[in-house]
Each structure stands twice: as C-alpha cells, then as structure tokens.
Amino acid sequence: MKIASYHEKGFLVIKVEGRMDIATSPEFEKNCAALTEQGNQNVVxxxxxxxxxxxxxxxxxxxxxxxxxSTGGSLSLCALTGLVKEVFDLSGFDNFLPIYTDAEHALAGDGK
Amino acid sequence: MTRTAESTFIASIDNIPQMVAFVSDAATAAGVHPRRVMHLELATEEAVTNICSYAYEVPPGRLSIRVSRSADTLRVEFIDNGVPFDPLAADAPDLQADLENREVGGLGIFLIRRLLDEVHYHRRDDQNILSLVIKHDPA
Known part of the structure; x- marks a missing residue:
C-alpha cells in the first residue's frame, strides 16, 4: 500500500494505492491519524x-x-473502481459518507 | 469435484496475506475470471480472519485450506480443529445505520454472502468446515 497526500481547495486529499486489508489497514489508519491530528479538516x-x-x-x-x-471536520471518498466500488455499494457506507465519481467533483462538493 | 490445491497454515492473523495469496493463485490457475478471483480473495480474508480470531481458545491452531473444482464451480474449504464456531450464525449488520451508530461487526460475513454464490458451514469430526462456492464463469 502507498499513501500520498496534498492540499487543494481547502481539502486534504489522501490518495491510497494498492490493497487495504487486515495487514495494511492499521498502517493506513495510523497515517491518516498523523495527517489529521490537528482536527477540523475536510478530507477526501x-x-x-x-x-x-x-x-x-x-x-x-x-x-x-x-x-x-468529532473534531468538526468531514470525510468523503472518490474514484471507487472494481472490487472497491462493489464493496462500498454493498456495505451501505454511502448512508453517511459522500462518495464522488472523481477528485474534481469531491473538491467541488457539488453532487455526485 | 477434483481437488486442485491444499495447504495447512498456522491460524494466525500474520499469516492471512499468505492464505489469501494461496486461494488467489489456486483460483487463477483454475481459470477463474479475475473479477471473481477478487471476490474469493475478499471472502477468504473475511473467513480466515474470523477463524484466526475466534476458532481457537488457545491460539494459534492450524487451518487447512482446500480448493477443488468441478466443471462449473470452484469450492474453497476452510477446516480447523477449534471450538465449534458457525460464522454464518452472526447477525446481519444494520446497513441503514448512520455514522454514530454504524458498526462493522458482521460485515465480513455479509460481504461473503453477497459476493459468492454459496456459503456453507458444517461441524464434523470435531472440525469446523466452512465452504465457499463460486460458479465458474465459462472461459
């Protein structure tokens, strides 16, 4: 798994590459926690x-x-493909997380 | 059914990527479509995570994975000697819950049920046997 991040239009975009599984998820969570530790951030x-x-x-x-x-920020997802899209479609996470087709739409925050 | 691959692992969380790779390689070698191989990888991870976490009162025990195929199906069996544990008895997750009330428990089994064609659990000869089946896409 590779994780890269950048700031754009007031958002922190975190790009995740590879596999998010039982072996790599703790690392992902730790990285995200470090990137967002000051709180109050809008993350894509x-x-x-x-x-x-x-x-x-x-x-x-x-x-x-x-x-x-809990710290006044927000989280949205974008550009889901293949198995990742299937898993999100099935799990109902779109009830509480905005999911956009690509980063451009996520940064505009204007519908899907 | 023709057995195509079998391997035994120490049922520890650290070995899960190896177990997933074993099933993935066996399914790929059997000619399963890459999209369905991904479904099997996910189902394997969810199944063995359950087994490695719950099946043994004094972990870790052993976990055997057996892959077999027929003309139109691929079957993956997970066999352990742990305490009786039927993962299919878990409650379905509440998919409508909002962020505050959402929990992830039960989601692994839910994904297995939705992505694969059949899931069976048997207790036989002091063994837990969990079988995952996909219909083999015609090549």
Whole structure:
C-alpha cells in the first residue's frame, strides 16, 4: 500500500494505492491519524488506484470518519473502481459518507 | 469435484496475506475470471480472519485450506480443529445505520454472502468446515 497526500481547495486529499486489508489497514489508519491530528479538516480519500478493500479497511474508514466528525471536520471518498466500488455499494457506507465519481467533483462538493 | 490445491497454515492473523495469496493463485490457475478471483480473495480474508480470531481458545491452531473444482464451480474449504464456531450464525449488520451508530461487526460475513454464490458451514469430526462456492464463469 502507498499513501500520498496534498492540499487543494481547502481539502486534504489522501490518495491510497494498492490493497487495504487486515495487514495494511492499521498502517493506513495510523497515517491518516498523523495527517489529521490537528482536527477540523475536510478530507477526501482518493481511491482511484486502490484495488482491494476488506471489512478491515471499512473499519479503519469508519474510525477515521467518526474522528473527523468529532473534531468538526468531514470525510468523503472518490474514484471507487472494481472490487472497491462493489464493496462500498454493498456495505451501505454511502448512508453517511459522500462518495464522488472523481477528485474534481469531491473538491467541488457539488453532487455526485 | 477434483481437488486442485491444499495447504495447512498456522491460524494466525500474520499469516492471512499468505492464505489469501494461496486461494488467489489456486483460483487463477483454475481459470477463474479475475473479477471473481477478487471476490474469493475478499471472502477468504473475511473467513480466515474470523477463524484466526475466534476458532481457537488457545491460539494459534492450524487451518487447512482446500480448493477443488468441478466443471462449473470452484469450492474453497476452510477446516480447523477449534471450538465449534458457525460464522454464518452472526447477525446481519444494520446497513441503514448512520455514522454514530454504524458498526462493522458482521460485515465480513455479509460481504461473503453477497459476493459468492454459496456459503456453507458444517461441524464434523470435531472440525469446523466452512465452504465457499463460486460458479465458474465459462472461459
């Protein structure tokens, strides 16, 4: 798994590449916690190069979403493909997380 | 059914990537479509995570994975000697819950049920046997 991040239009975009599974999710969660430790941040997770996610990854995303919300920030996701899109479609996470087709739409925050 | 691959692992969380790779390689070698191989990888991770976490009162025990195929199905069996543990008895997650009330427990089994064609659990000869089945896409 590779993690890269940048700031744009007031958002922190975190791009995750590879697999988010039981072995790599703790590392992802730790990295996100370090990137967002000052709180009050609007975060976009760019999953365009994420090829795999399991319930361990979902658990990490849920933890990050709760933490961001409790500090006045927000979390949205974008660019889900393949298995990752299937897993999110099935798990109902779109009930509480905005999911956008790509980073451009996520940064505009204007519908899907 | 023709057995195509079998391997035994120490049922520890650290070995899960190896177990997933074993099933993935066996399914790929059997000609399963890459999209369904991903479904099997996910289902394997969820199944063995359960087994490694709960099946043994004094961990870690052993976990055997057996892959077999017929003309139109691929079956993956997970066999352990742990305490009786039926993962299919878990409650379904509340998919409508909002962020505050959302929990991830039960989501792994839910994903297995939705992504694969059949899931079975048997207790036989002091063993837990969890079987995952996909219909083999015609090549």
């Amino acid at each position: 997770l760019d999953f365009s190069d994420l090829e795999y996610i399991s319930s361990a990854g979902l658990r990490s995303i849920l933890a990050i979403a709760k933490k961001l919300k």
